[in-house]
Amino acid sequence: MRHALIGLTALLSLAAPASAATLVGYAELPADTFAAGPASGAYSGAGLRGPARFSSQPVQGFSGVQFGKDGSYLFLSDNGYGSKANSADYLLRLYRLNLTAKTAPAGQGKVGVGDFIQLRDPDRKVPWLIVNEASPERLLTGADFDVEGFAVAPDGSLWVGDEFGPYLLHFSADGRLLDAPVATPNLPGLPTLRGQAPIVIGHRGSSGTRPEHTLEAYRVAIEGGADFIEPDLVVTKDGVLIARHEPVIATVDAAGKVLEATADVATRPEFAARLTTKKVDGVDVRGYFAEDFTLAELKTLRAGARPPALRGKTYDGQFQIPTLAEVIALVKEVEAKTGRKVGIYPETKHPTYFAAQGVNTSQLLIDTLKKEGFTDPARVFIQSFETANLKDLKTNIMPKAGVTLPLVQLVSSADEAPYDWAAKGDTRKYGVLTTDAGLKELATYASGVGAYKRWIIDDKGATTDFVTRAHAAGLLVHPWTFRNEATYLLPGYANDPEAEMRQALRAGVDGFFTDFPATGARVVGGYTAPEVRSPQNPAYALGTSSAAANVGGSGGFEGVTLSPDGKTLYALLEKTVTGDLPGQLRLHAYDPAGKQWTLAGRYGLDDTANAIGDLTPVNATQYLVLERDNFSGAAAKTKRVYLVSLNEKNADGTLKKTLVADLMNVKDPQGLAPSTQGGVFKFPYVTIENVLVLDANTILVANDNNYPGTGGRGADVKDANEFLWLKLDTPLNVVAGVGRK
Structure with a gap:
């Protein structure tokens, strides 16, 4: 019955004609792309160690993108091989990629993998045990955090969203953790008479x-x-x-x-x-x-x-x-x-x-x-x-x-x-x-x-x-x-x-x-718990029952970005907090200077089974959100880019959203992508987790290939990392500070 729970926002969106953006650039990074580093993939889903499957570190699982130096892009690797248990030897990094788009049928798209920023905690800011606890550099792994969206602050430092806590993580420009992980307060409260707990x-x-x-x-x-x-x-x-x-x-x-x-x-x-x-x-x-x-x-x-x-x-x-x-x-x-x-x-x-x-x-x-x-x-x-x-x-x-x-x-x-x-x-x-x-x-x-x-x-x-x-x-x-x-x-x-x-x-x-x-x-506790916690929160590994978790597994900050003025960090949860209406996701605003949290709004999913993939600014009040279903290949239906307004709300209180691009119905008249059929390109990967505004007319979109996952382009085909340059049917109201400088 989950489809019966589609909210007013979704009905309005579904009633509108789908926006078919145009593919104007395409590039692809093969699934089997590796970078220097120790062997990895030795852990099973049960956390048992065996022989390493890979001799080094796969460059894969991109879950966030920002502009890098000299025309490059920074892409954040995801937590590893799909879970906390099997990712203890996957190192968390930001990779610098140089992208060259294929813009004509005779052209060629290229993805060059440059250096990387290794996320680490040598100053012991993480207050619980991590995988590399005893090593001097304390390199962070996919068993420590499930890193998703990120943002580059005006001072060059990095803010990264984590799903295990969920936490906000603050790193220096070269990947050194600067502060203890910032926990997520259980903000909304309840409309009781005096704001007191029921x-x-x-x-x-x-x-x-x-x-x-x-x-x-x-x-x-x-x-x-x-x-x-x-x-x-x-x-x-x-x-x-x-x-x-x-x-x-x-x-x-x-x-x-x-x-x-x-x-x-x-x-x-x-x-x-x-x-x-x-x-x-x-x-x-x-x-x-x-x-x-x-x-x-x-x-x-x-x-x-x-x-x-x-x-x-x-x-x-x-x-x-x-x-x-x-x-x-x-x-x-x-x-x-x-x-x-x-x-x-x-x-x-x-x-x-x-x-x-x-x-x-x-x-x-x-x-x-x-x-x-x-x-x-x-x-x-x-x-x-x-x-x-x-x-x-x-x-x-x-x-x-x-x-x-x-x-x-x-x-x-x-x-x-x-x-x-x-x-x-x-x-x-x-x-x-x-x-x-x-x-x-x-x-x-x-x-x-x-x-x-x-x-x-x-x-x-x-x-x-x-x-x-x-x-x-x-x-x-x-x-x-x-x-x-x-x-x-x-x-x-x-x-x-x-x-x-x-x-x-x-x-x-x-x-x-x-x-x-x-x-x-138990129900009241879901509202009155001081923090939002997923079942992977380290508190539960330390003996607290994970039954107290109030957001689904790895349901934390999937989308993280900064406002154009660089003063406000926006963090969007991937899953609904216990007690909130099904299909409504909390959008948090965090002031890094004052260390204050507020609730910026609620994002309403088209379907309660959907999830969001990323968040990026257009201007001070408008942001793009990637929304997807949990299917791939022929079963995939919903892979969309929405424009949301912080100042406009629907009747149900969720943020007003407008369809910007239907990624299952992209026009490709030039046949730039090898998978295009009949002038229509489809992007049927399970997780699409990267969106960036290049200019008022163009956005960059990329997937998380969940390496060594398959299913997007065929049941037995390893999913590649595909990069799309999309020209929008309707220009965005982009302001200074957004887009390629």
Whole structure:
């Protein structure tokens, strides 16, 4: 289904007529071209060393191009033989090439290989072990970095983009690493109320994996990464707050069948006489109620999973019903052992129902929090589906207790209503609270709104403006409830619970309730990680799990260039960062002088399976981007050069792009290239990674041949390095500082 994800940018591009540039120059470097250096190609894809396949260093795998001296060109070699594991003996270099274009049928194209700049780290700027760690020159290899685009700074130094980190690497003009690799910050953040990281709330603990509202469910939630755990609170006969979802702990029908239970009370004959019928929020409920049991009696019961048909009974009968005090003790225990400060998010259940029995659950909650010494406003949210009790907490109970804690108004579906309203004959529904006026009034007593998730993402899967409006009222937004099971997911998520969570986070929610906090923490971590890291990042080789990677393998800086004034370095990722919309790539701007990063924009791929190959300037606001599919030969379809504008965006927020040249449909009326057929030249290599503006009318394009790869010109033909001079149908708006001087 990946082709169904083509964005608005792609649709606009595909709808436009393809620009068939004209081939006005051609040259070719044979695949088997070598330069001086040690033997190479000894490592397998598994990193095992065997005999070297090559007696020296192949001149191949060009992944970036810039102008050199005296009419030459500098080409950056790629990382080696295709992976980190098999490239430990491939040396990273920039080769100086002298190109002579074939411009007429009788002419001849030539590629002369000159000297090279060896990238190295003799001053030990790289803070981790490299392949040539112990050697004096510490020559860098394809197992150390996956170098891609590069730029030549006004002072002659070199800025190189790496995909393994991803990093920016700063070298002297002769290839000496000048600074430690510059890591890539995880820039965009999320549109939360104050720019803060969203919180993950373990809904009834880790209730998707353990019986809800048990110390074990809370413990697993904390271990999974929950920032807060949620105890729903009801009251025992002897006035103790315990964690249960409802006052009824088992419902029973007229025939005696247990309909639902969170504890095994219905199996205990000693409690059979406690079976009764009560009216809860206006509805008759038959079952066993917590307030009819002392705490000691409840402690003899054991909890069960809910719903058992979906979540099984593996852990049934093992865990007690905890008190609020015990939940707080667990949180304190975790803090003492790990230093991690987890919060609690208690809900006072059915306050009107309990008030009728003479119990003020809000007062009891504050009294318990004070007694247990847990009143840090950064670690407690108090929530309720009713309104009057929250207002009482705000204006009366908390001020008298000398406590100030954030309150959250829970908002259920549009067909339901706060029971304290209904009990007084008020016919309004929850929808009233979701209007701009309702949110503004809600903000007078609450710090946040705990909305049913369909207020955030409707039943068609579309993001609403609820979060934006709630934030405008100064309210945090913590929707409920996100679950992993397919039965709770809209069809559009294709059984991927993380996709639903990501959509909510992109909408700007400040946190969310989930039955599977480990999943929630993993998703949030993709946004809140301080750095963008690929699975090849050296941190993972040092013991950190590569599961924390948030960009695909070798998905780092494929395109790197400098602005025409030489002051801003632009670096475009090859792959989408986890959590970003599929097919959108981050374009970073880096100020070398101030060492500051910003996000310059997002590039939208024609297809989510595509990748970019290079980036080069036209003027201060326009840049050329190479975009390609991952196919070669007859299967190749998309090999394109786009013009993107930093100042113009599409409706989806991506940079506006215009097709400049379709490399699968290049006019070659003179037959300059040997592969041209019927006056049409095609460039069907997997990776095309070099583009450079020569002048307003002409660009240079070259491929990365992935030596000793095959497939571009035939299944058994080694791919050569081909160099194209293309005259564009429409001139570029080139400024001084761009093009051959």
